[in-house]
Amino acid sequence: MTERTLFTNARLLDPASGVDRAGDLLVENGTIAALGPNLAREGLGADVHVIDCSGSCLAPGVIDMRVQLREPGDEHQETLATGTEAAIAGGVTTMAMLPNTAPVIDDHALVEFVGRRSRELGRTTIRTYAAATKGLQGRELTEYGLLAEAGAVAFTDGVRAIADASVMRRALSYASTFDLLIVQHPEEPSLSAGGAMNAGEIATRLGLSGITPAAETIMVERDLRLAEITGGRYHAAHLSTAGAIDAVRRAKARGLAVTCDTAPHYFALNETAVGDYRTFAKVSPPLRSEEDRRAVIEGLKDGTIDAIASDHSPQDQESKRLPFASAEPGIVGLETLLPLSLDLYHNGSLNLLQVMRALTQRPAEILRLPGGHLKPGAPADLTIFDLDRPWRIDVAALHSKCKNAPYDHRPVQGKVTRTVVGGRTVFGLEA
């Protein structure tokens, strides 16, 4: 029997088709069947389950293309189960996890494990990257062809840069054999080694060793040259500097098939958030200067930066309650990804479809995932949110196992009221 659900009274947002208008959306057997104004009047019959969106926005499900989930290996920090709890509360319907687990995801059996657990959990779809090099050691390539067949979305060494230029060249070249994507943590390690925060006046005052923005720019510029000579598909993760963004902008203008993303903390915060050695504001790459923060917003505005990803990095108390230089970097971000991104709309930096494109359509296109748009036939992965509802982030109430976020009590606007995966409501905010 056909299972049908009708979402009525919604503000339909579909960046892929440019749709932003009031209407309804019909789901049949987990797939989008139709959308348009007043579908309800077309006599759908009595067996249709009707959900009134009360004027809320209905968008393609948010796709978070960069999270760390700590399972297998560090289940005390996060598990695939707790990660999906945080994800559905944040409106995230698909997420791609980094391979920096223990053991490292560099074998097809582990890729299959993630896929199996994702299906068992039945909430947010969890996809995984596979390691670009064996053991994330930056030397020998992994089995890209077999790993991709097992379900790996792309290849990356996670929070480590693929540092050796000849290894990166081979990775891009070999990946292009199968038309696969290499994702880089763009930071030249010989420049960032030992650094704790952005190099500059604040680092000097705090007596902390700085990481020059050039560490990112140099790596991105190098990689763009390698992408050009190999014809490989390249994606630079979490860009934080004006220099790197400008390098990508020029590469795109030259016609190179390269993409990049940023994380909310690179446009929501700058290096002053480190304040008095606040380790919750320690991230990798570090929070940058105000000029860099503005460049990130400019990059999003002109489309140089394709996507916004949470860079969700759970860290427990023991990893954060340490002197600043010894503390682990990272912010949990699955639940704050959408509201912090919506700030860009509320403060007039981007229009609403631009914000949603960076959270849905572009990550789906970059990782070649099936969702990211509202076309009939697409999986009914949907995020429904009240665009204007103001609230304050309560870090203690986050669903993630770890509460490392520098946003406690921060006022935001826009709240997820319902998350739908495959036509099924997996999260609903009690009215």
Place this chain on the structure above:
Amino acid sequence: MDSGAANDPFPHRHLLGIEGLSRREIIYLLDRADLYANQPRGAAPLAVLRGRTVINLFFENSTRTRTSFELAAKRLGADVINMQAQTSSIKKGETLIDTAMTLNAMHPDAIVVRHSESGAVQLLSEKVDCAVINAGDGSHEHPTQALLDALTIRRRKGRLEGLIVAICGDISHSRVARSNIYLLNAMGAHVRVVAPRTLIPAAMDRFGVEVFHDMKRGLTGVDIVMMLRLQTERMHGSFVPSIREYFHFFGLDYAKLAVAKDDALIMHPGPMNRGVEIDTEVADDIDRSVIRQQVEMGVAVRMACLEALNREARAPTAP
């Protein structure tokens, strides 16, 4: 390059590569080799090179090529001296040019050279008075291999022109691939190369070949499948991640071969890595694999080359 080229079917002093040979010259060598290949076994040595000296100078280990050259020279009646780098003064630090000068002083009639560096054979040829045959230099050329491959194909298919030939595997480091590309193009065959991107050298489009990264696509409709050997040091994470992955995507098995023509021939210059670039069953398929015939043709082709470079002994015109 020599005078009297008009009547000379092979007007070259050395055989350093296929690049630069004309279609007519290639056909001449193949025709002569064909005659030698048809000679009955057990016949007494010929007198073509009687009283002449051929030195096999091998700076790289090779059993089959050296043996093949040795046999070829002996069947033509020559005296053969084998020099292996391991046992000679080269080990003691003598430079390549010093070695060449020393050998030249002994007045050989031909030197057959294999060296691990591209261009080394040419360098040596510039310092000696006799004919030099390249038995493989680095990743540059291996002309007699391409000739024996061509002869094997021609004897089975009756022609080279118009055939579709897929050369599969480590193109980047292969002298066999380069010599075959030149020869097959000169003879009007259509050449494809099939390999992961890491094993395809730059600017392949300038060599008149079609590049494929997928075996099923690359082998579709081909007449000939030439597999190349993958060196062990390139198997583990540098150019390809593992033997398992390489065999899965680029190893020749019946599943991949199914898209080739029904009567497609399988070739391999040897020595084979069974289970790496080629499945054992396919390699041993007596209907399709011509790997043993390639070895057999090797002697005949090398006889033709030694003869062609030995001007005085050579027959005045084609057979």
